Amino acid sequence: MISLRYHVISIAAVFLALAVGVVLGSTTLSRTLLSGLSAENGDLGSQVSTLEQQRNALNARLGDAESYATATGPSVVRGALDERTVAIVTTADASPVDRDALKGLVAASGATVTAELRLTEAFTDQARADELREVVTRLLPTGVQLPTVSDPGTLAGGLLGPLLLISKTDNQPQVSDAESAAALTGLTEGGFVEAQPDLRPAQLAIVLTGGEATGDAAGDRAATVARFAAQVDRSGAGAVLAGTTEGSADGAGPVGVVRADTAATSILSTVDNVDTPAGRVVAVLALGEQLADKAGRYGIAGNAQAAAPGAPTE
Secondary structure (H helix, E strand, O other), X not given: OOOHHHHHHHHHHHHHHHHHHHHHHHHHHHHHHHHHHXXXXXXXXXXXXXXXXXXXXXXXXXXXXXHHHHHHHHHHHOOOOOOOEEXXXXXXXXOXXXXXXXXXXXXXXOOEEXXXXXXXXXXXXXXXXXXXXXXXXXXXXXXXXXXXOOOHHHHHHHHHHHHHEOOOOOOOOOOOHXXXXXXXXXXXXXXXXXXXXXXXXXXXXXXXXXXXXOOOOHHHHHHHHHHHHHHHHHOOOOEEEEOOOOOOOOOOHHHHHHHOOHHHHOOOEEEOOOOOHHHHHHHHHHHHHHOOOOOOEEOOOOOOOEOOOOOOOO
């Protein structure tokens, strides 16, 4: 006869068997899983090592290319701007290293830098846009007409363009020395610009900007610089807006803003990699192209048309 004790022992044996089976099964599964993860980790480690080697090789090649561009740059631009004059305008985020390297190449091209002007952070501060408009209107020299627009970048370009560039038609200053000094003093006292004391207007201009393309009101700041550069271009024989790879991604930064505006990009040349030796060479060559009433979008960004003037277009 089957007793209650037998039933209890039988049920306990069944549960014990299930527990042993679960333990054995999970142990086998864990070992299989761990083995698979270990193999996958090894594969990923191998891929990371390969990618690091490829990155190091590409960095080495890039370093060689930049060294070559640095060494040959002065020879490439020699004579491109012979006996020309150039004004250099920098934004608050422009690199002094890029500025000094550009000045060296401008000199190597045969040109002379006669004017240097720095736009301060206040120049693109949207909270001070109304103040900038008022200052520009109040300081307008005799005979200079401002564009019939309201954005501060274009208006400031309408004032500073004739101060920085000589007339395209007769190669003469567009503003008297006294009026030019008064306007620059007013803008300086307002905190919008910093100008060298012996500024003399030039034939061509480079507007050098940096990599700031994000943050609060970045789009408005970029638009102010872009419209300023376009208006400066209209004031004389030509101008180039040069930005960095970081700040010139498609649609970003002043270069991106100009390239999205067909009216601006038809007259103003842009370079998106001025933070590289090759990009600086291209900026100088693009200035020479401006003398022939040509404009282009140069560099390595997706919205560039070619690497340099004369290179195959995309």
